[in-house]
Amino acid sequence: MTRALILGDSHVATLKHGLDQLEPSETEGIAMEIVGISGAHLIEPFFQVESGVARVTLPSLAGRVPRLPTDPPMDAYVWSGLFHFAKIWRDPTWRRFRPWQVPGPEVPVSEQVIAEKIFGWFRQQLGAVEFLHRSGAPTWVVETPRPFRHHPCLQSSRTEVVAGVDGICHRLMRAHLRRLGVAVVRIPAQCVDAEGFMLPQWRHDKPEDPHHGGAAFGVAMVRRIRDTLRGQHDGE
Amino acid sequence: MIHPYSSQPAKAWWKQVAKAPHPLAIESWYTAKFPLAGRRIATGGSCFAQHIGARLRASGFDFIDVEPAPPILSADEAARLGYGIYSARYGNLYTARQLLQLLQRALGQAQPLADHWAAGEGFVDPFRPTIEPPHPSVEAVDVLRRDHLARVAELFRGIDVFVFTLGLTEAWVDVRDGAVYPVAPGVSGGAFDPERHAFVNFSAGEVEEDLRRFFALARSINPAIRMVLTVSPVPLAATATGDNVIVANMYSKSALRAAAGALASSDPAIDYFPSYEIITSHVMRSQFYNADMRTVSATGVDHVMSRFFSQHPPPARAVAADAVGTVTAPDARHADDIACDEDLLDALGP
Numbered sequence: 001m002t003r004a005l006i007l008g009d010s011h012v013a014t015l016k017h018g019l020d021q022l023e024p025s026e027t028e029g030i031a032m033e034i035v036g037i038s039g040a041h042l043i044e045p046f047f048q049v050e051s052g053v054a055r056v057t058l059p060s061l062a063g064r065v066p067r068l069p070t071d072p073p074m075d076a077y078v079w080s081g082l083f084h085f086a087k088i089w090r091d092p093t094w095r096r097f098r099p100w101q102v103p104g105p106e107v108p109v110s111e112q113v114i115a116e117k118i119f120g121w122f123r124q125q126l127g128a129v130e131f132l133h134r135s136g137a138p139t140w141v142v143e144t145p146r147p148f149r150h151h152p153c154l155q156s157s158r159t160e161v162v163a164g165v166d167g168i169c170h171r172l173m174r175a176h177l178r179r180l181g182v183a184v185v186r187i188p189a190q191c192v193d194a195e196g197f198m199l200p201q202w203r204h205d206k207p208e209d210p211h212h213g214g215a216a217f218g219v220a221m222v223r224r225i226r227d228t229l230r231g232q233h234d235g236e
Numbered sequence: 237m238i239h240p241y242s243s244q245p246a247k248a249w250w251k252q253v254a255k256a257p258h259p260l261a262i263e264s265w266y267t268a269k270f271p272l273a274g275r276r277i278a279t280g281g282s283c284f285a286q287h288i289g290a291r292l293r294a295s296g297f298d299f300i301d302v303e304p305a306p307p308i309l310s311a312d313e314a315a316r317l318g319y320g321i322y323s324a325r326y327g328n329l330y331t332a333r334q335l336l337q338l339l340q341r342a343l344g345q346a347q348p349l350a351d352h353w354a355a356g357e358g359f360v361d362p363f364r365p366t367i368e369p370p371h372p373s374v375e376a377v378d379v380l381r382r383d384h385l386a387r388v389a390e391l392f393r394g395i396d397v398f399v400f401t402l403g404l405t406e407a408w409v410d411v412r413d414g415a416v417y418p419v420a421p422g423v424s425g426g427a428f429d430p431e432r433h434a435f436v437n438f439s440a441g442e443v444e445e446d447l448r449r450f451f452a453l454a455r456s457i458n459p460a461i462r463m464v465l466t467v468s469p470v471p472l473a474a475t476a477t478g479d480n481v482i483v484a485n486m487y488s489k490s491a492l493r494a495a496a497g498a499l500a501s502s503d504p505a506i507d508y509f510p511s512y513e514i515i516t517s518h519v520m521r522s523q524f525y526n527a528d529m530r531t532v533s534a535t536g537v538d539h540v541m542s543r544f545f546s547q548h549p550p551p552a553r554a555v556a557a558d559a560v561g562t563v564t565a566p567d568a569r570h571a572d573d574i575a576c577d578e579d580l581l582d583a584l585g586p
Contacts (some may be wrong), residue, residue: 093308100379108383110376112368113306116313 002030002229005070008080008125009039011144011212014204015080015225018218027226033074037061039081042125054131068128069137076138076229078185079129081122082177083143085169086211088117089162090153102164114168119176126176133182141177142185142225145217146170148198151210163196185228188220259520260539268547269500269507270462275396276300278323282330282403284468284511286321287537288544292399295550299323300395302387318367323395324388327364330404331438332446332495333416338363339453342388348415352377355425362417365424393457399464401511402492405438406476406484420476435476437487443495451499451506462505465496469515471530489516511540 006012016034019027037060046058047068054069056062069077098106099114119126133139147154147166154162177184191202202217203209213221246252247264256262278300279289293299305319318325329335340346341363351374352359358370359377364384371377392398408420411434422428438446447465454461467489475484493512500508515524515536522529524536532540 088308091308093306097306100376107303107306108379109306110317110368110371110380112317113309115369116317117308120310120313 002075004030004032004076004078004225004229005065005074006032006034006078006080006142006225007065008036008082008142009042009084009144010036011084012036012080014145014213014215014218015142015222016218017215018220018222021215021219022222026223030226030229032222032225035061035064036080039084039087042081043121045124047124047128047131049131052135054128068132069135073137076140077132078225079125079132079139079141080144082125082129082141082173083170083184084211085118085166085173086147086151087121088114088169089147089157089165090151092153092156094153094157094161094165098158098161099164099168101168102160104158104160106158106161111168111172114165115172118169118172122173129177129182130180133180140183140185140225140228142221143170143187145198145202145211145213146187146192146196148203148211149200150203159195159197167196183228185221185224188224191217191220254519259523262519263543263546265510265514265543266547269504270397272297272397272464272548273551274298275462276394277397277399278391278395279399279401280322280324280326280329280335281399281401281466282328282468282470284403284466284470284532285328285399285401287532288399288401288466288511288541289322291537291541291544295545297548297551300391302391302394303384316368318364324391325364325367325384326388327367328403328418329400330418331407331416332402332443332450333407333438334363334418335400336446336450336453337416338388339392339450342385342392343453343457345453346413346415348410349413350410350415350426351381353421353426360425362415362421362426365417365419365426370425389457392454392461395458395461397462397464398454399466399509401466401468402443402496403468403470404472405443405488405491406472407436407438409434409436437477438491440491440494440498443491444498447495447499451503462507463499464507464509465500466509467492467496467512469512469524469532469536473530509544511544514540514543 006015012034013036016036019032019034037058041058041060046061047054047056049055053067055067056065094106096106097109097113098104100108100110129139129141147162149159151162174184191198193199198213202213202220204212204214241248253262253264276298277292279285279292289299300323301320302323303319303325305314305317309317309319314320318327326338329338337346341348348362350362353362353365355365355370358372359374360370361367361377361381371380407416409416410432412432416436420428421433451463471485472481472488475481477484489512496508499506514520515532524533524539525531526533
């Protein structure tokens with residue numbers, strides 16, 4: 001039995017919904033334990049390395065995952081949250097500014113503006129993933145949904161700009177993880193339209209939810225994770 | 237007996253000024269030629285100019301920033317990407333020639349042959365190579381530069397007063413077109429080519445001529461513009477003259493001071509503020525230098541600006557650190573954090 005810990009932000013709830021919908025036979029041989037915490041808690045330090053172990057210092061997480069790697073160790077760790085860039089692309093900044101690559105009337109800025117936020121806001125999560133990976137634990141990062149077209153920010157920021165920002169976020173994060181040697185479980189291509197937005201059928205069941213995937217998305221992603229853990233899909 | 241000195245005020249007499257009970261009590265350093273209150277003010281120049289801009293902003297003057305940081309950036313992030321340091325993201329302008337060429341480029345009157353430098357795995361703008369990390373493509377450099385220069389043109393068209401801090405006479409130039417760089421090629425991108433790059437040490441006359449040309453060009457697009465000149469009291473980090481750096485520094489600062497003085501004495505729209513003298517005069521006993529005898533202490537900056545504000549009283553309302561507008565917290569950085577390309581030379585030196 002392959003024991004996998006899927007750990008991360010609120011998007012793991014979608015994975016849990018998806019896992020619940022699958023027949024047990026679909027995940028035969030793989031036991032997935034899913035633990036989630038609000039992404040807001042993962043911006044500040046939430047672990048401390050002591051004696052070769054990352055002690056989780058965030059009380060709301062430590063009760064469920066006191067250390068990484070876990071004891072006993074999991075066979076695989078799948079981290080969710082490193083591709084949730086809504087905090088960046090939904091920012092009102094993009095009403096007046098744009099990535100330089102996106103044509104338009106807004107003020108062009110370099111990718112460094114986005115890189116500063118990624119490696120600022122995601123520093124702690126990246127640290128945890130890197131620690132797991134360097135400790136020898138089989139570690140993957142799973143993508144979370146791209147922007148949905150119903151997100152309220154698109155009422156005031158152009159879709160091209162939001163898509164551009166999200167695209168740059170993805171590229172920078174994938175490049176960083178590639179340098180670390182950490183593979184990514186990617187969203188199936190059929191979930192995303194040509195501009196980089198999630199297709200509406202994958203949205204959350206609650207109409208007011210602007211950025212989580214629905215159970216169908218969870219099913220698709222759990223199958224991806226399953227295939228990756230079975231070696232049938234390499235991840236990126 | 238009546239002679240020309242009979243009517244001179246006390247501040248004209250060395251023994252009167254030097255007998256002040258303490259150097260900090262000397263108050264007669266500066267008499268403003270024109271007011272700054274209510275004027276739209278921009279700053280630029282060498283590292284020391286960063287202090288001036290920050291204090292003007294913090295003190296509630298109408299400090300113009302035509303390239304404010306994207307609001308998503310924190311103050312520290314914005315500063316790392318060159319936002320909020322000067323009135324536009326031109327980086328440090330060390331020489332008068334650099335300033336002149338900046339405005340020429342902004343007005344489409346000059347297009348340097350070298351419009352990008354390779355830097356690591358990316359590319360930078362040779363005229364502001366340290367404004368932010370290298371870009372992934374030459375196209376990025378070009379797009380961002382065009383927007384920047386458009387805003388520089390907008391800046392000089394719209395301001396009332398430009399406060400410029402002269403820093404250096406030494407520079408590196410592309411011999412093909414005379415383009416002057418803020419740092420030597422190879423230090424922060426680019427590659428030094430002895431066939432293409434030459435050292436220049438501008439004379440006082442050349443500095444004066446460059447400043448006159450700059451001001452004439454600025455006036456051609458903004459007839460009412462005024463300028464306040466000052467000379468940075470921060471000595472050279474290194475010299476390429478072959479001379480002892482202290483000797484080279486004396487030449488450099490003397491030339492800059494002479495040029496600034498020549499302009500201020502000949503044009504009612506140009507003023508000179510003696511930050512250089514306030515810091516470096518032996519009357520001040522070098523008390524405002526840090527242990528490295530080069531960087532100016534925060535106390536020194538405070539004193540310089542107190543003399544400035546004694547003639548240019550800050551507006552009644554000071555800008556709060558978290559006021560809407562530019563993101564950068566006013567002078568929240570320690571004096572040691574002032575970005576100075578010259579410090580790169582220090583880091584590279586023995």
